[in-house]
Structures are given as structure tokens and as C-alpha cells.
Amino acid sequence: xxxxxxxxxxxxxxxxxxxxxxxxxxxxxxxxxxxxxxxxxxxxxxxxxxxxxxxxxxxxxxxxxxxxxxxxxxxxxxxxxxxxxxxxxxxxxxxxxxxxxxxxxxxxxxxxxxxxxxxxxxxxxxxxxxxxxxxxxxxxxxxxxxxxxxxxxxxxxxxxxxxxxxxxxxxxxxxxxxxxxxxxxxxxxxxxxxxxxxxxxxxxxxxxxxxxxxxxxxxxxxxxxxxxxxxxxxxxxxxxxxxxxxxxxxxxxxxxxxxxxxxxxxxxxxxxxxxxxxxxxxxxxxxxxxxxxxxxxxxxxxxxxxxxxxxxxxxxxxxxxxxxxxxxxxxxxxxxxxxxxxxxxxxxxxxxxxxxxxxxxxxxxxxxxxxxxxxxxxxxxxxx
Numbered sequence: 001x002x003x004x005x006x007x008x009x010x011x012x013x014x015x016x017x018x019x020x021x022x023x024x025x026x027x028x029x030x031x032x033x034x035x036x037x038x039x040x041x042x043x044x045x046x047x048x049x050x051x052x053x054x055x056x057x058x059x060x061x062x063x064x065x066x067x068x069x070x071x072x073x074x075x076x077x078x079x080x081x082x083x084x085x086x087x088x089x090x091x092x093x094x095x096x097x098x099x100x101x102x103x104x105x106x107x108x109x110x111x112x113x114x115x116x117x118x119x120x121x122x123x124x125x126x127x128x129x130x131x132x133x134x135x136x137x138x139x140x141x142x143x144x145x146x147x148x149x150x151x152x153x154x155x156x157x158x159x160x161x162x163x164x165x166x167x168x169x170x171x172x173x174x175x176x177x178x179x180x181x182x183x184x185x186x187x188x189x190x191x192x193x194x195x196x197x198x199x200x201x202x203x204x205x206x207x208x209x210x211x212x213x214x215x216x217x218x219x220x221x222x223x224x225x226x227x228x229x230x231x232x233x234x235x236x237x238x239x240x241x242x243x244x245x246x247x248x249x250x251x252x253x254x255x256x257x258x259x260x261x262x263x264x265x266x267x268x269x270x271x272x273x274x275x276x277x278x279x280x281x282x283x284x285x286x287x288x289x290x291x292x293x294x295x296x297x298x299x300x301x302x303x304x305x306x307x308x309x310x311x312x313x314x315x316x317x318x319x320x321x322x323x324x325x326x327x328x329x330x331x332x333x334x335x336x337x338x339x340x341x342x343x344x345x346x347x348x349x350x351x352x353x354x355x356x357x358x359x360x361x362x363x364x365x366x367x368x369x370x371x372x373x374x375x376x377x378x379x380x381x382x383x384x
Contacts, residue, residue, distance in 0.1 A: 053168065118138050119138070120136060120174060170197065170383065173248050191208055243278075262302065263281060267279065272305075272327065278291045318350075321372040333347070346360070
């Protein structure tokens with residue numbers, strides 16, 4: 001009913017475009033990414049709001065708190081795949097084929113890491129490095145960018161992270177380390193760093209600490225550092241290795257000395273409950289020791305948390321991929337055969353509370369081609 005001095009309820013109701021931008025932004029921030037992608041087409045003002053740094057940051061913060069996933073990359077007989085591992089269960093959910101996987105050149109790739117909803121992929125091929133690529137990819141919005149080639153050529157040793165000093169979520173950086181092999185230890189390196197905001201490579205020179213080996217394992221992002229845990233072995237002898245770190249702000253390498261009580265055998269670096277952690281192989285005891293560092297500024301604060309064993313005393317059939325949002329540790333399990341460790345290989349989840357391994361019902365082709373990263377839905381992507 002409409003009065004003389006009033007307006008009808010229909011006329012009083014505000015259109016979404018009439019809402020204050022702060023209120024509109026708060027409403028849109030609660031919506032899934034796919035809806036936000038569609039809403040960019042509503043109007044120029046909506047597109048401007050949804051593309052703003054403030055909105056992307058607010059949406060990412062909320063998504064990180066409510067919608068963090070464990071993303072698993074693996075290879076099957078045909079191509080590389082991405083799946084989501086359930087947070088509260090052992091459910092495996094396909095991420096779905098994306099624009100990358102529809103193209104023949106991107107059917108096989110390595111997943112370097114995930115940062116603020118953006119994945120870094122590499123299609124490096126030893127036999128054909130010139131045909132290899134580095135790709136930045138956001139599967140939530142299905143956008144990707146093939147990076148320009150570094151001047152020294154693409155390497156299999158790539159690092160990926162975020163320069164947190166600038167405050168921009170898309171200030172992503174990739175390091176490419178090209179090693180020139182000679183008679184050990186006469187080795188040299190060409191290190192280049194790519195800035196997503198500048199869309200260009202910068203040469204850093206021969207700055208890679210050559211005392212390290214090429215067997216660095218998978219990286220972990222922690223604060224402003226890319227971290228690796230090298231595996232130093234020469235002529236069947238195991239040598240003490242330090243934690244290798246790359247500072248994304250200062251663009252420099254450094255090393256952290258690990259405790260002498262930590263096993264010398266192969267180590268795997270990961271994040272566990274938000275802390276940088278290491279799973280150390282202990283050959284004589286046939287187990288894994290789980291270590292963590294609570295204060296990164298104090299190298300002496302490394303602490304051994306617990307030990308992982310297998311009831312069949314066959315723990316080295318398991319190789320750790322990383323930890324999940326719920327604190328479980330995912331392993332690639334290999335079954336022994338007369339020829340050694342052969343197929344099939346599958347993923348299992350180790351639950352600390354029970355001390356048992358549970359099947360995830362997902363078969364992979366190898367430990368080395370598999371990857372576990374933390375992922376959040378985001379509309380973040382570098383703009384050029």
C-alpha cells in the first residue's frame with residue numbers, strides 16, 4: 001500500500017547497485033569464487049570492486065579461514081591430475097579438467113607450490129628444455145599465464161613464493177637456478193628471479209650455495225622463505241646437510257644448521273600445524289622422526305615431536321608427501337616386488353592419534369611426480 005507521504009515497499013527497496021560499497025563488498029566477500037567471476041559482468045562498478053586489492057585480500061582472508069583444501073597432484077597413464085583431499089574424511093574429489101589440461105602441451109606438469117590461490121606449474125623436460133614452460137594458474141577462476149623464458153634457459157630447479165614486503169597478494173616470484181656441472185666441486189650457477197608484477201626476469205648471478213646438491217626435494221613456503229631440505233649423498237656416504245632457504249624479500253640464499261641429534265639420512269620438509277617441520281628418516285630404527293621449529297629466529301629451537309612406525313616394520317615402503325589441514329601426514333606407499341619397489345603405488349594418511357595408516361583410495365605413478373599443497377579458493381591473479 002502506498003501513502004501520500006511515503007513510498008511503496010517496492011520503491012523503497014534498494015537495488016544491489018544502490019548499496020554502499022562497503023556493505024556490498026561485505027556481502028560479495030561471502031560468495032564462492034565462481035559467483036564472483038560471473039558478477040564481474042554486472043557493471044563496471046562491480047568489476048572495479050571485485051578487482052580491487054582490498055576486496056581480493058578480504059575474500060582471500062575469509063576463504064583461508066573457511067575454505068582451505070589439501071590439493072594433490074599426481075600422474076596417471078595419460079596426464080597429470082589435480083584432486084582435492086577431504087579435510088574431515090578420506091574423500092578424494094576431482095578438481096575437474098581445466099583449460100590447461102585441455103591443451104596437449106600441458107598434459108604433464110610438475111606442481112611447484114601454491115600461494116594465495118595461485119599454482120606454479122612447470123613442464124620442464126630434460127631432453128627438450130627449450131620446449132618447457134612455467135605457468136601461473138588459478139584453477140578457481142580458470143586463468144593462467146605462461147611466463148617468458150629466463151635468459152639462461154628453464155631449469156628443473158624452480159622455486160615459487162610471495163614477496164610479503166610489498167603487501168600485494170599477486171607479487172609472486174619464481175626463481176630459476178641453472179647449474180653448470182663440472183668436476184665436483186667446480187660447479188657454477190646462473191640464478192634468475194621472475195617478478196609477476198613486473199612480468200620480467202632479473203639476473204642474480206652465481207649466488208647458489210654450491211655446497212648443496214641438486215637433490216633438494218620438494219619446497220615449502222614459510223613466512224618470506226622458500227625452504228628445501230637437501231639430501232647429501234656421495235659414494236654411498238651420507239653427509240650432514242643444512243636447511244636451504246631463499247629469502248623472497250632480500251632475494252638471497254642462506255642456510256640453517258640442523259640439530260646434530262637429527263638423523264643424517266634423507267629428510268622431508270613440510271608445514272605441520274602452521275610450523276616448519278621436518279620428517280627425518282631413521283634407517284637403523286626403521287622409523288621416521290617428526291621435528292618442528294617453534295621459533296624460526298632461534299635455530300636451536302628444533303624439537304622432536306613423535307616417531308612414525310609401521311606395524312609390519314616396513315616403514316620405508318612409505319614416503320611422506322606432506323601434512324593436511326587436519327594435521328595428518330600423507331604418504332606414498334610402494335609395494336615391494338621381486339624387482340624392488342614397483343607398482344602399484346597409492347596414497348595413505350597417517351593419523352597421529354591412532355598411529356595407523358588409512359587408505360585414500362588413490363593410485364599414483366610415483367612419489368617423485370606426486371605433490372601435496374595447501375590451496376584456497378581465490379580470485380587473486382597477477383595483472384599485467
